[in-house]
Amino acid sequence: MLKRTISHEPGLSGLEKRRKIGSSSDGGLGGTISPQLTNEAYTVGWICAIPTEYVAARLFLDKEHMRPKFKPAEDTNHYTLGEMGGHNVVIAVLPGGEYGASSAANVASNMLRTFPQIRIGLMVGIGGGAPSEEHDIRLGDVVVSMPSGGNAGVLQYDFGKTLQSREFCMTGFLDQPPTVLRTSVCGLQVQYEMYGHCLNESIEITLQKWPKINRKYGRPDISTDRLYPANVVHHEQPCCLAATRGDIPEPISRPQRTEDAHNPVVHYGLIGTANQLMKDALVRDRLSKEKGILCFEMEAAGLMNHFRCLVIRGICDYSDSHKNKDWQGYAAMTAAAYTKDLLCQIQPSDVVAEERLNQFVLESVSRIDENVEALKLKATRKEDLEVLDWVSSVDYGPQQSDFFKRVQPGTGLWFLQSVQYRDWISAETKTLFCPGMPGAGKTILASIIIYDLWSRFREDASIGIAHIYINFRRRGEQTPEGLISSVLKQLAGRLVPLPEQVRRLYHDHRVARTRPPFKGLSDALDSTLRQYYRTYIVIDALDECDASTGCRDRFLSEIFRAQSGGKVSILVTSRNNPEIQNKFTECAILEIRANSNDVEKYVDNRISELPAFIRDNSSLQQDIKASINRTADGMFLLAQLYLDSLKGKLTLRAVRKALEDFVAGSDAYEHAYSSAMERINGQPREEADLARRILSWIAFARRPLVTEELRHALSVEAGMSHLDEDDLLQVDMASMCAGLVTIDKESDIIRLVHYTTQQYFEKSFQRWFAAASHAVIWNMKLA
Structure with a gap:
């Protein structure tokens, strides 16, 4: 087989660079320390189980960075930061003496909280091999978790009952690593098959700079690689390698690998994980035969469903009773060397395209939604769920998920790092009022704040958290009683058991099918607040709360009253409204504006949506x-509208003209909305008519509409007696409306992008909807 020459194969492992710079390399463990980067600069998370793996990982860094710029007090991880293969990498190790899934999960959770932009995860270290006739696994080889036979790459084999003397009963595979990792593994596999690899050479060059650790991390003598028959059990120390008695059977005879073989060999397939060490060769062989497991380890089960990662293991033993540590250092080095080759295969831009791993944590293990599933985790009995649903049927969880998904990476940090917010979090400030101009991004920032609260206090049962997204279209349900009920539901749902006052309220009114009076809700809220050491309440868009009926004043008065009786911290966002501002004259104030850095990041992250000639x-x-940035002047919504207006441009001149036409100041929104409507009218006639009908329905409906409702309404024509599936419109309603409409994925509600859009259409009704009379529009309104 043709062995590839290192100098002729660029970009695979960084080996050429290390050879050129030799001992002057600025790599890890003692090299030049690079300037400190922000936590948001790191996109790759690397977790090790033991110090030996940690050392190997650090040895292969191209550069080592300074300590994290910020680390929450509750994050107990030890981090090494650096650069590898063009990526900024965070490396962490499990606490000394702790092993298994739970410890790994805690380390991953802390890492994602401190480094929120991590997009791909790696679990790299040592494992026990499962050699078979099909897979000639030797010590020092590498096993990479990869899906096979329709299954993911990691199997938790102690997840459920294992029945003695019967076939192993599989209960499920863990989640797959991100796509970019799986495709890059395939690409590297092809290169290894064509050219061979340089893992040994890479290890040797790295260790030349560290001669004192060569004995532990260098390749042991091949004579120490011994595989014993599965029925041979060793109960004593020292290990079989040092035993002199003649009752130790001979190891299995295996042919030496040929000169042109890829040594160490990289294997791809299923890795078995459990919370106990595999040291039974009979069980090893049974699982290997039945499930195709190539390697065994102890940590991946704590990561795969929440820290979607690739598991890479260097083989240090054969998962039997013949344990020794001679191969651990070298096995850790082969796994780390392979991982570096893999990272060199991946473009940093491909990593950025992946979803952040903390999104999966938010959605799969620690969702802050106040939905039924979250309540089930906290309720101990079926009746608790019934009580909470009775308290309030409103669920702000889907809205929180929708809003937070729209957060652009790296934005909003100015607020979280502000003195005012830190004082509010630390309870030095009881109330923080956050006014802002229309479209400044107040609601998106509120979702960042809510996520930050849950990230900080998710595991602290003494902290209560509640949030309200006020919406002018929900005035029917967002009455004073309705708003207080929502707060009560969220706070009571976090307590086990439910507060007695809440349970009594339910039993007093359930049979009569009545709703509790405001005083009853107020008393139940007081009782619930007393069970928390501190409570945080976030209220978004207070200006949209109905003032004409007294709802706003009554709701605010109740919240302030509850605050006066306990440790309650309140954060409120609102448009600039003198009447509202007068309520917060003695409170801390932090104005919300989209700063220029956030707007630039927002545009950067959406450039990929524009035509190719702009992207190039x-x-x-x-x-x-x-x-x-200049014309948005602190208004995120304006940046969004202007960016959307460039999507249909076909020439450089058209783009330049649009940029010249961008308007700043008080008339900016009207200009942006009018331009969007002109683009709609410039579509083919049928599409333009349909877009105006869509906007009419959304703007003048009495309540929010889900997409299916609107699709049916638009499909009805005069004279129809019934509606078939064949009659339904098959169009993307949002894309036809020039960025003026958005769909909330969690709730499937289709709505205007902002409250100012509603105001614009109410003011300019005759201009854009003259084809439909007022009577027709009002007939469209939903009861």
Whole structure:
């Protein structure tokens, strides 16, 4: 087989670079320390189980960075930061003496909280091999978790009951690693098969700079690689390698690997994980035969469903009773060397395209939604769920999920790091009022705040958290009683058992099918608040709460009254409204504005949605960012509208003209909305008519509409007696409306992008909807 020459194969492992710079390398463990980066700069998370693995990982860093710029007090991890293969990498190790899934999960959770932009995860270290006739696994080889036979790459084999003397009963595979990792593994596998690899050479060059650890981390003598028959059990120390008695059977005879073989060999397939060490060769062989497991380890089960990662293991023993540590150092080095080769295969831009791993934590293990599933985790009996659903049927969880998904990476940090917010979190400030101009991003920032609260206090049962997203279209349900009920439901749902006052309220009114009076809700809220050491309440868009009926004043008065009786911290966002501002004159104030850095990050993250000739022109992109940043003037919504207006441009001249037409100041929204409507009218007639009908329905319906409701309404024509599936419109309703409409994925509600859009259409009704009379529009309103 043709062995590849290192100098002729660029970009695979960074080996050429290390050979050139030799001992002057600025790599890990004692090299030059690079300047400190922000926590948001790191996109790759690497977790090790033991110090030996940690050392191997650090040895292969191209550069080692300074300590994290910020680390929450509750994060007990030890981190090494650095660069590898062009990626900024965070490496962490499990606490000394702790092993298994639970400890790994805690380390991953802390890592994702401190480094929120991590997009791909790696679990790298040592494992026990499962050699078979099909897979000639030797010590020092590498096993990479990869899906096979329709299954993911990691199997938790102690997840459920294992029946003695019967076939193993599989209960499920863990989640797959991100796509970019799986495709890159395949690409590297092809290169290894064509050219061979340089793992041994890479290890040797790395260890030349660290001669004192060569004995532990270098390749042991091949004579120490011994595989014993599965029925041979060793009960004493020292291990069989040092035993002199003649009652130790001979190891299995295996042919030496040929000169042109890839040594160590990289194997791809299923890895078995459990919370106990595999040291039974009979069980090893049974699982290997039945499930195709190539390797055994102890930590991956704590990561795969919440820290979606690739598991890479260097083989240090054969998962039997013949344990020794001679191969641990070298096995850790082969796994780390392979991982570096893998990272060199991946473009940093491909990593950024992946979803952040903390999104999966938010959605799969620690969702802050106040939905039924979250309540089930806290309720001890079926009746608790019934009580909570009776208290309030409103669920703000889907809205929180929708809003937080729209957060652009790296934005909002200015607020979280502000003195005012830190004082509010630490309870030095009881109330923080956050006014802002329309479209400044107040609601998105509220979702960031809510996520931050849950990230900080999710595991602290003494802290209560509740949030309200006020919406002018929900005035029917967002009455004073309705708003207080929602707060009560969220706070009571976090307590086990439910507060007695809440349970009594339910029993007093259930049979008569009545609703509790405001005083009853108020007393139940007081009782619930007393069970928390501190409570945080976030209220978004207070200006949309109905003032004409007294709802706003009554709700605020009740919240302030509850605050006066306990440790309650309140954060409120609102448009600039003198009447509301007068309520917060003695409170801390932090104005919400989209700062220029956030707007630039927002535009950067959405440039990929624009036509190719814009994406390929870096100078034009800079002009777009500068123009939008200048005209947006602290309004995220305006940046969104202006960016959307460029999507249909076909020439450079058209883009330049649009940039010149961008308007700043008080008339900016009206100009942006009018331009969007002009683009709609410029579509083919049928599409333009349909877009105006869509906007009419959404703007003038009495309540929010889900997409299926709107699709049916638009499909009805005069004279129809019934509606078939064949009659339903098959169009993307949001895409037809020039960025003026959005769909909330969790709730499937289709709505205007902002409250100002509603106000614009109410003011300009005759201009855009003249084809439909007022009577027709009002007939469209939903009861």
